[in-house]
Amino acid sequence: xxxxxxxxxxxxxxxxxxxxxxxxxxxxxxxxxxxxxxxxxxxxxxxxxxxxxxxxxxxxxxxxxxxxxxxxxxxxxxxxxxxxxxxxxxxxxxxxxxxxxxxxxxxxxxxxxxxxxxxxxxxxxxxxxxxxxxxxxxxxxxxxxxxxxxxxxxxxxxxxxxxxxxxxxxxxxxxxxxxxxxxxxxxxxxxxxxxxxxxxxxxxxxxxxxxxxxxxxxxxxxxxxxxxxxxxxxxxxxxxxxxxxxxxxx
Amino acid sequence: xxxxxxxxxxxxxxxxxxxxxxxxxxxxxxxxxxxxxxxxxxxxxxxxxxxxxxxxxxxxxxxxxxxxxxxxxxxxxxxxxxxxxxxxxxxxxxxxxxxxxxxxxxxxxxxxxxxxxxxxxxxxxxxxxxxxxxxxxxxxxxxxxxxxxxxxxxxxxxxxxxxxxxxxxxxxxxxxxxxxxxxxxxxxxxxxxxxxxxxxxxxxxxxxxxxxxxxxxxxxxxxxxxxxxxxxxxxxxxxxxxxxxxxx
Numbered sequence: 001x002x003x004x005x006x007x008x009x010x011x012x013x014x015x016x017x018x019x020x021x022x023x024x025x026x027x028x029x030x031x032x033x034x035x036x037x038x039x040x041x042x043x044x045x046x047x048x049x050x051x052x053x054x055x056x057x058x059x060x061x062x063x064x065x066x067x068x069x070x071x072x073x074x075x076x077x078x079x080x081x082x083x084x085x086x087x088x089x090x091x092x093x094x095x096x097x098x099x100x101x102x103x104x105x106x107x108x109x110x111x112x113x114x115x116x117x118x119x120x121x122x123x124x125x126x127x128x129x130x131x132x133x134x135x136x137x138x139x140x141x142x143x144x145x146x147x148x149x150x151x152x153x154x155x156x157x158x159x160x161x162x163x164x165x166x167x168x169x170x171x172x173x174x175x176x177x178x179x180x181x182x183x184x185x186x187x188x189x190x191x192x193x194x195x196x197x198x199x200x201x202x203x204x205x206x207x208x209x210x211x212x213x214x215x216x217x218x219x220x221x222x223x224x225x226x227x228x229x230x231x232x233x234x235x236x237x238x239x240x241x242x243x244x245x246x247x248x249x250x
Numbered sequence: 251x252x253x254x255x256x257x258x259x260x261x262x263x264x265x266x267x268x269x270x271x272x273x274x275x276x277x278x279x280x281x282x283x284x285x286x287x288x289x290x291x292x293x294x295x296x297x298x299x300x301x302x303x304x305x306x307x308x309x310x311x312x313x314x315x316x317x318x319x320x321x322x323x324x325x326x327x328x329x330x331x332x333x334x335x336x337x338x339x340x341x342x343x344x345x346x347x348x349x350x351x352x353x354x355x356x357x358x359x360x361x362x363x364x365x366x367x368x369x370x371x372x373x374x375x376x377x378x379x380x381x382x383x384x385x386x387x388x389x390x391x392x393x394x395x396x397x398x399x400x401x402x403x404x405x406x407x408x409x410x411x412x413x414x415x416x417x418x419x420x421x422x423x424x425x426x427x428x429x430x431x432x433x434x435x436x437x438x439x440x441x442x443x444x445x446x447x448x449x450x451x452x453x454x455x456x457x458x459x460x461x462x463x464x465x466x467x468x469x470x471x472x473x474x475x476x477x478x479x480x481x482x483x484x485x486x487x488x489x490x491x492x493x494x495x496x497x498x
Contacts, residue, residue, distance in 0.1 A: 052403035072405030
């Protein structure tokens with residue numbers, strides 16, 4: 001379970017203090033996915049960095065399974081906007097990097113690795129370098145790295161925003177497929193309403209500045225077969241859009 | 251470029267060079283510019299008996315100097331690039347000492363360390379280490395912050411960060427710095443070998459010059475140049491083997 005209570009994050013720039021996040025309260029059951037949607041500069045990425053243990057200066061309580069965030073104790077998978085692959089490592093080494101750092105000893109789950117490579121459509125690309133891969137392929141590698149880790153919490157910062165529309169849908173499906181196998185608690189940040197509806201069991205609308213949670217929606221359409229072609233999907237995305245528009249223009 | 255094409259590329263360069271040398275020798279028609287063909291024959295004759303030992307000494311001095319500079323310069327550069335405090339403490343020192351022409355310190359080094367091997371190796375070390383430190387530091391500093399995030403969230407320790415990110419990321423700049431410094435180091439090596447030694451290519455060339463034996467002098471120059479070329483080629487080879495990811 002992920003728990004955020006009274007989270008406040010401030011940062012200093014040019015000698016002045018700014019509030020990036022204010023009074024964030026959020027609870028996420030284990031194995032749940034949560035999409036955070038919000039305008040640019042509302043602190044979405046800041047929230048993710050707090051959860052990833054990258055930002056350590058904050059007020060309030062942020063816990064995974066009742067323990068405060070400490071990257072060395074928990075298994076946290078973080079996929080930044082640029083996928084976070086190391087250009088000097090090939091696909092295979094990049095995928096293994098997470099478990100390599102986490103497990104220290106070399107008791108690798110090689111079967112799991114093979115399975116993930118097949119499932120994410122990376123077979124045959126193992127010896128390529130990130131510079132030789134398309135954006136979609138890089139994202140698949142980043143997903144493989146995170147899922148191999150079997151994390152307590154998976155964080156994704158606008159994971160599919162740099163992909164073209166067709167690739168995006170494909171990779172979203174790949175993500176859901178892998179997620180169903182392992183049901184990892186996932187928090188993803190997006191500015192795309194359809195993506196939030198498609199991938200989030202819970203949808204959190206952030207508004208800013210400073211970032212505050214304005215609404216939390218339980219997504220009834222999550223996981224419904226062939227949902228993208230459903231009338232309800234359009235309906236709900238229209239409603240969500242309207243809600244967000246009103247919210248952000250306030 | 252494939253290995254085969256690279257070989258052709260080297261041979262092409264050498265052929266052009268020898269042709270120009272040949273033309274210069276014909277046009278000048280002076281003993282000080284001998285025919286390259288005669289120099290090569292002379293080189294073949296005296297290489298094993300006279301030159302090899304000098305070449306070995308020169309190679310050892312330069313390798314020892316480079317090795318020391320790498321062993322000390324790389325860790326210092328990595329730490330200066332990654333830890334702000336290291337950079338704040340050491341940058342002024344590096345900045346102030348970098349422009350000092352190190353070769354001017356040779357008399358002091360020879361007084362302190364003697365005329366033997368140590369002063370020569372330390373000289374080469376001093377010339378290379380600053381380039382290595384600055385290049386590695388700047389290499390680390392140019393790594394985007396986001397690169398570290400996935401590792402931070404994995405709870406990576408310093409050893410992980412150094413091994414997985416800092417060292418591989420700064421390696422191309424490191425090789426470039428050694429490549430640049432190597433040319434200077436060979437010139438300096440030549441200079442240091444004209445003092446207090448009876449071994450080394452510098453000694454051999456100057457000695458042949460004093461004896462007005464231009465053929466031997468040229469043979470020495472060819473060997474010293476070849477040492478430089480081989481070291482250059484070695485760095486290029488390492489670059490292609492280890493840093494091939496950056497050409498993808």
